[in-house]
Amino acid sequence: MQPWQDPNRSVTERVEALLAELTPHEKAGQLGSFWPIPPEDDTVAGDVAPMSTAFAAGLPWSDSIEHGLGHLTRNYGAGPVSVEDGLAQLRRLQGDVVAQSRHGIPAIVHEECLTGFTALGATVYPAAIAWGATFDPELVREMARAIGDDMAAVGVHQGLSPLLDVVRDYRWGRVEETCGEDPYLVGTLGTAYVQGLQEAGVIATLKHFVGYSASKAGRNHAPAPLGRRELEDMLLPPFEMAVREGGVQSVMNSYSDIDGEPVGASVELLTTVLRDRWGFTGTVVSDYWSVTFLELMHHVAADAAAAGRLALTAGIDVELPGTSSYHSLADDVVAGRLDEKLLDRAARRVLRQKVELGLLDEGWDAQAQGRDRDLDSADNRALARRVAEESIVLVKNDGILPLSGTPRIALVGPTGDDPRTFMGCYSFPNHILSRYEGAGLGIDVPSLADMLASALPAGNVVTALGVPILEPDDSGIEAAVAAARDADVAVVAVGDLAGLFGRGTSGEGCDAVDLSLPGLQGRLVEAVLATGTPVVLLVVSGRPYALGEYAARCAAIVQAFMPGEEGGGAILRVLTGEVNPSGRLPIAIPDHPGGQPGTYLAPPLAWYSEGISNLDPRPLYPFGFGLSYTSFELSDLEASSTQMDVDGSIDVSVTVSNTGDRAGSEVVQLYLSDPVAQVTRPIKALIGYAKVPLEPGESRRVTFTVHADRTSFTGLRHERIVEPGDIVLSVGTSSEDRPLAVTVQITGEERIVGEGRVLTTPIRIEP
Structure with a gap:
């Protein structure tokens, strides 16, 4: 046995022994x-x-x-x-x-x-x-x-x-x-x-x-x-x-x-x-x-x-x-x-x-090396289902959701009956199999149309494509409108099909000119809205699209970010209320498609536009936002101290309560604001979060431990510093809904933060 083959030696000994034996060509x-x-x-x-x-x-x-x-x-x-x-x-x-x-x-x-x-x-x-x-x-x-x-x-x-x-x-x-x-x-x-x-x-x-x-x-x-x-x-x-x-x-x-x-x-x-x-x-x-x-x-x-x-x-x-x-x-x-x-x-x-x-x-x-393996086991699918269910975001609801009884549903739009739209650019069906005509998907991926048909009586679901995702073909809009007129509710399913380098609307090399819905999908949404039938707008996409043109006229809006092979069932269970949605927006949904709206991590000049510009960059639905079929309340914000040394820490605690009549999960979010600093800072920045499951009437106490390092930033001299002065720690349910806040004074001299700083905000969740 050679020294580098001996597991009883240290890794370093084995590596150095083998390296010493290699020629430059063997090293290369x-x-x-x-x-x-x-x-x-x-x-x-x-x-x-x-x-x-x-x-x-x-x-x-x-x-x-x-x-x-x-x-x-x-x-x-x-x-x-x-x-x-x-x-x-x-x-x-x-x-x-x-x-x-x-x-x-x-x-x-x-x-x-x-x-x-x-x-x-x-x-x-x-x-x-x-x-x-x-x-x-x-x-x-x-x-x-x-x-x-x-x-x-x-x-x-x-x-x-x-x-x-x-x-x-x-x-x-x-x-x-x-x-x-x-x-x-x-x-x-x-x-x-x-x-x-x-x-x-x-x-x-x-x-x-x-x-x-x-x-x-x-x-x-x-x-x-x-x-x-x-x-x-x-x-x-x-x-x-x-x-x-x-x-x-x-x-x-x-x-x-x-x-x-x-x-x-x-x-x-x-x-x-x-x-x-x-x-x-x-x-x-x-x-x-x-x-x-x-x-x-x-x-x-x-x-x-x-x-x-x-x-x-x-x-x-x-x-x-x-x-x-x-x-x-x-x-x-x-x-x-x-x-x-x-x-x-x-x-x-x-x-x-x-x-x-x-x-x-x-x-x-x-x-x-290796062994035979079922790569799509029942356990895998159950896990994929859980991830999909927890990721779906309800962003608007006038009470139409969850759907009840046996409504007549018009499912229109290109993502309603194409399971490929549930999968990302690097999924095997989109990444590889899409190049092989007739190759299928290689796995079972029920569409939303499949799932609705299995859940409702025959004849209660009418499916109409309306328009393709990208191609400029409006010949199906008339049939989609007819289906919507005859329905109790229209689920308008729009969004993306992932691909590579222009063969899709999302994915590597599939960049967008603006944030309008791809192709003629916006025209389809307008046509169905004009029927007067209540519309549930379902966006299945890999990026956010501007929905300001439609939001006020929709009865509900659901955002599903490419939910994978179990996406059809997950969406159905959210629509029917079997699953209480708990997803929150990891990216904001813009109001308008142009003006290059930025992310929420913006200093004042990038966020406010009153009297400055005719373009308002603020989103329709902000980062961190999402609704539920129950209601939540935050209360009793308390800081362990209103002062913190430049190298110290404090605890910030809040009570989250389920005030509704069914179980659900709320994402409690902690944001930092720095009102006056030596360089411009984001108006608010997420520094901690906790997803808290709650039964009806249940309350739990959430405590965030905030180290001074979590307030640090790159200062004028391009060094990371903790700067003395006031900061504001606010707690809420989105970047724009932060009802509870406490001002904390950072005391001491400006501190240069060396390598190895505290990078996380530990959380305790108590009954």
Whole structure:
């Protein structure tokens, strides 16, 4: 047994023993990857990354593994591969890698898992924006653990999720992949996902570090004109939380350039911030082709080899999805163009993960990797159902909901009878199967029409498409109007169909010009409203759409953020009242489609418009908002002190009561306001929340422990500080409904906050 195969030795001893045996070419081999795309599916590369067809000329298999291999890319996720066939291919490929390596080093296998394992027949959970709507980290953690269990069972070691980008522009196509517009919500839910996935033995990967969501005009793969404060106070905190609190083991760089510097070439971000400041010890993997982009897109490298040197120096350890620019690294070391210490640094990190995964243990056998697995088990579906139910947001209700009796329902609109609209861009049915004519969905996904038909007497539901999601075809509006006129209630189901690069209305590369409902859907809504039949507007989407034109005339509005394979049943149960809605908006719903409305984290000049501008940026329904079929009341706000030292903490307590006649859950939200500061601050910012289930008449006491670090911000000197003076802590049920508040004086001298600050607000919930 070789020293690196001995599990009784420390991880460091094993890594250093193996590293000392490797040649520069073998070290470089550990930093490369290969994507086993079947020849008949060679167009798949063009479907998963911008400009990727320009990089199809990656190394062939034999060359990729000549000196060893770091990663195997998407063994299950490139085409409709069954578990049985995927296992056979994985064992064959790993066998080749081990046989070719002088030291028998296997590859790490990674897959996508943004809405669940992106594989044929795997459960499609709600999209990440729906996780945000749950305001329930423990539920997200449970879901991630289930996803990880499935992946680990079939031999996968790493998942490319979660996305910790904070929404800055609702027009960005990848809003659906985020947890929302607030860094604390994104950070807590993303950290929970990391913990769940890694508890299952699968490495989580933070995406996309950093700035991707702050691109100009919400355009995919565009420059991010960020100031330092926005970067430090809005975009970096979720990543820091997942590193420090979640112990994440991998990070993926952003495609963006920030103030002219591509993140993939940034020593400051990938090494100084991530490792030196935060103590990250895992691997940085490149977003697909982002190393080559340094040459072909950003033009900061003269050729592919120079791009590889830049990326490695900055801190990218593994080039994905295939070896390209990193193919020259060993030759550059031999020729003296690259310091071998940089090669050692990256190879050491990759080998450490392989040791920790057990890939280098004596007796590891490629033919024993993975086992047959039902990837859409009954337990998975039950969990997907719970997440979907907790994510649905009731934003308006004049009393028409829940539906009672056996009403005649006209279900009109393109999301009412198309189950693909329930699923995100990176779900396997939308990501891969949509390219195969007649391939179906690979799993059972009942539409809302299916579920309504099963719940009501025959003939009580009439379904009419009305209009497609995007195509300019209004020929079905007349039939939709006729159906609505003959009904007791019209459920108008509008929204998105996720896709890639213009083949959908939401998803990667599907950015929006404005926030009008896509295609002719707005015309359909107007036509049905004109019938006078009460309208329940159901929006199934990956981003918020402006509803100000319609809201006052709708009897109810329900927002479902791509609720996954169980979405049809979850929506039905909310409409009928079997489920009391508890989702809250992780992103605001705009009033009007233009004017580029921003998020709620805005200083005064970005929020108020009286006498300043004819455009009012404030939303129709604010961040954190949501209704219930019961009623709640907040009372008895109390702070343990009205003074807090610049390095101290206080408790803030409030009682939440269910004053209605049925059980429900309220999300109690704690906001910070800083009335006077040395730089402009958001008018309010979420610093704590708790989802509290309550029986009718029940009250519970919620206590938030607020450390002074939670009030810190980037000051005039670009240092993070706690500033003495008054702050206001307010408690409410949305960012705009904060009825209880207390002023707290921060005392002492201005304090510079070092690394390792308090990132969370602990919560106690008492009877």
